[in-house]
Amino acid sequence: MFDVALASADAHIALATSSDEKHPPEHMIDGNAETFWSTTGMFPQEVVIRFQSLMKINNVHICSYNVKRIRLESSEGTDINKFDMLAEKIFEEIDSQLQQEEIQIEEKRAQSIRLVIESGYDHFISIHKVVVSGQAVH
Amino acid sequence: MPTILRCKCLIVGDSTVGKSSITQVFHSDSSHFPKNYTMTQGVELLVKPVNIPESSDSVEFYLYDCAGRDTFIDIVQKFWDHPSVVMVVYDCTNENSFSNCTKWLEKIRSQNSHLKIPGALVANKIDLEQRRMISPKQGRELAQSHKLEYFECSAKEMQHVDVPFFFLANEFHKLYQERVELFSTLA
Numbered sequence: 279m280f281d282v283a284l285a286s287a288d289a290h291i292a293l294a295t296s297s298d299e300k301h302p303p304e305h306m307i308d309g310n311a312e313t314f315w316s317t318t319g320m321f322p323q324e325v326v327i328r329f330q331s332l333m334k335i336n337n338v339h340i341c342s343y344n345v346k347r348i349r350l351e352s353s354e355g356t357d358i359n360k361f362d363m364l365a366e367k368i369f370e371e372i373d374s375q376l377q378q379e380e381i382q383i384e385e386k387r388a389q390s391i392r393l394v395i396e397s398g399y400d401h402f403i404s405i406h407k408v409v410v411s412g413q414a415v416h
Numbered sequence: 417m418p419t420i421l422r423c424k425c426l427i428v429g430d431s432t433v434g435k436s437s438i439t440q441v442f443h444s445d446s447s448h449f450p451k452n453y454t455m456t457q458g459v460e461l462l463v464k465p466v467n468i469p470e471s472s473d474s475v476e477f478y479l480y481d482c483a484g485r486d487t488f489i490d491i492v493q494k495f496w497d498h499p500s501v502v503m504v505v506y507d508c509t510n511e512n513s514f515s516n517c518t519k520w521l522e523k524i525r526s527q528n529s530h531l532k533i534p535g536a537l538v539a540n541k542i543d544l545e546q547r548r549m550i551s552p553k554q555g556r557e558l559a560q561s562h563k564l565e566y567f568e569c570s571a572k573e574m575q576h577v578d579v580p581f582f583f584l585a586n587e588f589h590k591l592y593q594e595r596v597e598l599f600s601t602l603a
Binding site: 296297298299300301310311312314316318319320321343374375376397398399400401402404406 | 417419420421422423478497498500530531588591592595596598599600602603
């Protein structure tokens with residue numbers, strides 16, 4: 279098992295609904311919690327991370343701030359419209375500290391995952407890290 | 417690449433105070449004042465970008481022009497989740513519309529109690545000097561008591577209509593910068 283969502287593992291951001299060039303979505307998958315993606319107003323917000331190839335994934339760890347309701351989906355193909363719902367969760371509100379949330383999944387084949395932030399505890403939220411544990415399907 | 421912030425702006429207040437006129441005058445860059453009255457039913461949505469001075473950023477307003485009549489309150493409130501900023505409008509020739517501002521604001525704030533929402537209080541129809549009932553001082557005091565910024569305008573004369581929107585855009589932009597600053601201290 280390793281982090282298949284890392285840019286250094288050839289994963290990339292296929293779509294993001296907010297972009298401030300100082301805090302681009304790529305900052306979620308650079309392996310560094312100090313850099314982050316910030317949303318730039320209103321909800322929902324979403325981001326699609328595409329892996330290098332088809333993976334078997336079983337755990338998603340999200341490091342964020344002010345995220346409230348979030349939905350996690352996955353897709354086996356490259357069709358951006360065909361996603362299966364994996365989980366929906368309400369993150370706990372923590373003051374001046376990063377949220378560290380774990381989402382366990384029963385082993386799932388996925389080429390990409392989509393995070394939909396449906397609401398936040400504030401006008402803007404940040405996501406510092408998305409770690410997806412998995413391995414390539416052979 | 418400039419950053420574009422998206423800003424949901426609720427425009428509320430009693431019916432016939434001029435919310436739709438203000439919204440449309442602002443949206444059309446002062447080229448359109450609706451001469452005939454059409455009652456807004458539910459919510460009218462308009463989108464309008466505004467540049468932030470001394471930056472390359474802009475704020476894209478999603479203007480939710482909300483019906484003021486009681487009949488529509490249930491429909492209108494469905495659109496009140498997570499506002500970015502709020503504008504409460506009254507008619508300075510109509511005392512009731514002034515005293516109802518508190519009610520409008522409190523409804524929005526109670527539905528979003530966890531949020532700090534920048535707001536503007538706008539006195540409209542200042543061209544009707546002879547009929548004015550609410551003084552600038554009264555307006556300013558009410559604004560202050562609710563932590564709003566006070567503005568006055570005449571949509572009909574297209575006077576000062578943009579000013580409260582520019583203020584709100586700037587406030588929202590400041591808020592964003594503060595939050596990003598905070599985000600970068602967390603890890």
